[in-house]
Amino acid sequence: xxxxxxxxxxxxxxxxxxxxxxxxxxxxxxxxxxxxxxxxxxxxxxxxxxxxxxxxxxxxxxxxxxxxxxxxxxxxxxxxxxxxxxxxxxxxxxxxxxxxxxxxxxxxxxxxxxxxxxxxxxxxxxxxxxxxxxxxxxxxxxxxxxxxxxxxxxxxxxxxxxxxxxxxxxxxxxxxxxxxxxxxxxxxxxxxxxxxxxxxxxxxxxxxxxxxxxxxxxxxxxxxxxxxxxxxxxxxxxxxxxxxxxxxxxxxxxxxxxxxxxxxxxxxxxxxxxxxxxxxxxxxxxxxxxxxxxxxxxxxxx
Amino acid sequence: xxxxxxxxxxxxxxxxxxxxxxxxxxxxxxxxxxxxxxxxxxxxxxxxxxxxxxxxxxxxxxxxxxxxxxxxxxxxxxxxxxxxxxxxxxxxxxxxxxxxxxxxxxxxxxxxxxxxxxxxxxxxxxxxxxxxxxxxxxxxxxxxxxxxxxxxxxxxxxxxxxxxxxxxxxxxxxxxxxxxxxxxxxxxxxxxxxxxxxxxxxxxxxxxxxxxxxxxxxxxxxxxxxxxxxxxxxxxxxxxxxxxxxxxxxxxxxxxxxxxxxxxxxxxxxxxxxxxxxxxxxxxxxxxxxxxxxxxxxxxxx
Numbered sequence: 001x002x003x004x005x006x007x008x009x010x011x012x013x014x015x016x017x018x019x020x021x022x023x024x025x026x027x028x029x030x031x032x033x034x035x036x037x038x039x040x041x042x043x044x045x046x047x048x049x050x051x052x053x054x055x056x057x058x059x060x061x062x063x064x065x066x067x068x069x070x071x072x073x074x075x076x077x078x079x080x081x082x083x084x085x086x087x088x089x090x091x092x093x094x095x096x097x098x099x100x101x102x103x104x105x106x107x108x109x110x111x112x113x114x115x116x117x118x119x120x121x122x123x124x125x126x127x128x129x130x131x132x133x134x135x136x137x138x139x140x141x142x143x144x145x146x147x148x149x150x151x152x153x154x155x156x157x158x159x160x161x162x163x164x165x166x167x168x169x170x171x172x173x174x175x176x177x178x179x180x181x182x183x184x185x186x187x188x189x190x191x192x193x194x195x196x197x198x199x200x201x202x203x204x205x206x207x208x209x210x211x212x213x214x215x216x217x218x219x220x221x222x223x224x225x226x227x228x229x230x231x232x233x234x235x236x237x238x239x240x241x242x243x244x245x246x247x248x249x250x251x252x253x254x255x256x257x258x259x260x261x262x263x264x265x266x267x268x269x270x271x272x273x274x275x276x277x278x279x280x281x282x283x284x285x286x287x288x289x290x291x292x293x294x295x296x297x298x299x300x301x302x
Numbered sequence: 303x304x305x306x307x308x309x310x311x312x313x314x315x316x317x318x319x320x321x322x323x324x325x326x327x328x329x330x331x332x333x334x335x336x337x338x339x340x341x342x343x344x345x346x347x348x349x350x351x352x353x354x355x356x357x358x359x360x361x362x363x364x365x366x367x368x369x370x371x372x373x374x375x376x377x378x379x380x381x382x383x384x385x386x387x388x389x390x391x392x393x394x395x396x397x398x399x400x401x402x403x404x405x406x407x408x409x410x411x412x413x414x415x416x417x418x419x420x421x422x423x424x425x426x427x428x429x430x431x432x433x434x435x436x437x438x439x440x441x442x443x444x445x446x447x448x449x450x451x452x453x454x455x456x457x458x459x460x461x462x463x464x465x466x467x468x469x470x471x472x473x474x475x476x477x478x479x480x481x482x483x484x485x486x487x488x489x490x491x492x493x494x495x496x497x498x499x500x501x502x503x504x505x506x507x508x509x510x511x512x513x514x515x516x517x518x519x520x521x522x523x524x525x526x527x528x529x530x531x532x533x534x535x536x537x538x539x540x541x542x543x544x545x546x547x548x549x550x551x552x553x554x555x556x557x558x559x560x561x562x563x564x565x566x567x568x569x570x571x572x573x574x575x576x577x578x579x580x581x582x583x584x585x586x587x588x589x590x591x592x593x594x595x596x597x598x599x600x601x602x603x604x
Binding site for chain 1: 483484485486487504507508510516517518519520521524525526527528561562564565599600601602603604
């Protein structure tokens with residue numbers, strides 16, 4: 001079943017110790033869509049400027065991603081520029097040029113309000129709420145956010161949080177949102193704010209799932225090398241949601257497929273840092289993905 | 303079956319944001335022995351000064367630990383003093399007073415050379431080798447080390463590494479020892495230096511086991527709070543080795559019990575940071591330990 005994602009479609013300039021890549025395809029919706037499309041059809045709602053390359057739209061379309069919800073406006077595409085430290089984890093943001101994204105008001109193409117799966121990627125919580133309210137009875141809604149909105153738009157974030165089924169954040173965001181040091185306590189505090197299911201991502205250390213069945217800890221695939229970790233979290237979200245959509249899971253389902261979805265998320269996310277931008281997600285072979293899911297399952301077997 | 307541990311028996315002065323504790327029982331052998339004694343009899347070889355409190359020896363003895371290999375010399379007990387940062391992970395060493403430990407030459411009480419399990423805790427690799435060479439055909443030898451010896455005594459460390467069955471290190475030590483960024487590559491490089499089994503500890507993120515059966519990732523118990531993480535790595539080693547000794551595992555055994563031992567290590571280690579010094583390991587209830595092993599197993603079940 002189809003997934004609708006609303007988020008950024010952007011250009012990233014990424015500097016690492018070894019190499020710099022200028023204005024490559026990025027943005028939360030791009031990473032998410034390429035990952036999720038390995039499992040289920042994906043529809044993207046976003047905005048790009050008149051500088052956006054047709055070849056990048058074609059790339060998404062070639063993966064079965066419906067790009068008709070990506071509005072093209074006069075102006076520049078959202079551009080993020082950052083430099084990674086030697087550890088390939090810490091990074092400095094060099095520039096954030098919002099461009100046409102500054103006035104983004106998500107518009108759903110006719111009929112898209114009936115899409116059963118909704119991923120509210122990391123945009124202003126008021127826009128997330130606007131999209132959520134325009135949907136017609138989705139089966140499952142997953143929310144992502146970031147420290148910026150936790151710090152500057154907490155009230156709006158709490159309003160949307162109260163209406164979603166799953167929150168997906170990283171460990172520092174979970175702590176910032178709740179004030180809890182312990183991640184178990186942070187997850188309980190988030191559940192008290194609305195979503196009965198919480199995913200806490202920990203980068204190279206894997207991810208945690210908190211649901212009705214208790215806690216699941218999924219490791220990350222051990223990579224020989226990290227080329228560019230940008231977008232790995234959004235890629236995780238894509239694998240997670242893609243798995244659930246493929247299985248037809250809804251908010252009333254038990255935890256079984258959510259736990260499997262964590263492994264799918266970790267497996268897809270493991271490809272992302274192995275190349276710049278979305279490169280490692282292009283034409284990603286399902287057999288290679290299945291092999292990494294099997295590796296993760298073996299790593300978790302006592 | 304019995305375990306012999308050679309390592310430091312020390313006093314630690316630990317400062318945290320909340321509280322400072324002066325000259326509490328510490329040292330790798332103390333943490334290891336208290337953890338391992340939950341599973342198997344333990345013999346300690348070490349040295350203390352004339353300031354060492356009888357009550358601390360009594361505490362170890364009360365846990366079934368044979369302290370007759372702890373030599374008492376004129377001078378001061380090894381004293382480490384450190385201050386933890388707010389994150390309770392980073393720490394600054396304020397003082398390292400070796401005292402009688404500076405001239406430590408491990409002496410085994412008569413008959414101890416036949417102890418089947420040997421844990422070479424974190425002391426100079428030449429002393430580790432001296433103890434190893436004095437043993438009579440141990441069933442299993444596990445080695446711990448630290449960045450200091452990797453940097454200053456690499457040749458001696460490599461000599462002892464070539465003769466042991468398992469190396470137990472943390473992630474930064476594994477990288478420093480091998481020059482590999484990826485932990486899988488680091489483990490392979492360590493295996494090429496001797497030990498066919500490698501454990502890489504990652505603190506709050508759990509631990510990895512690399513053996514003939516492939517890789518196992520064991521999470522850490524999610525704690526609400528960290529009071530004092532000092533000794534958690536040695537406590538992990540104690541649970542790991544204790545489990546193996548209890549099961550009578552030797553170097554020719556398959557990986558099954560080694561994988562279970564990882565869970566035992568993680569479970570015991572989870573108690574350590576919940577109180578200062580060895581406090582949380584005193585009279586540690588086996589039922590509470592079993593409960594944490596069950597929690598970890600559940601966290602690993604997809």
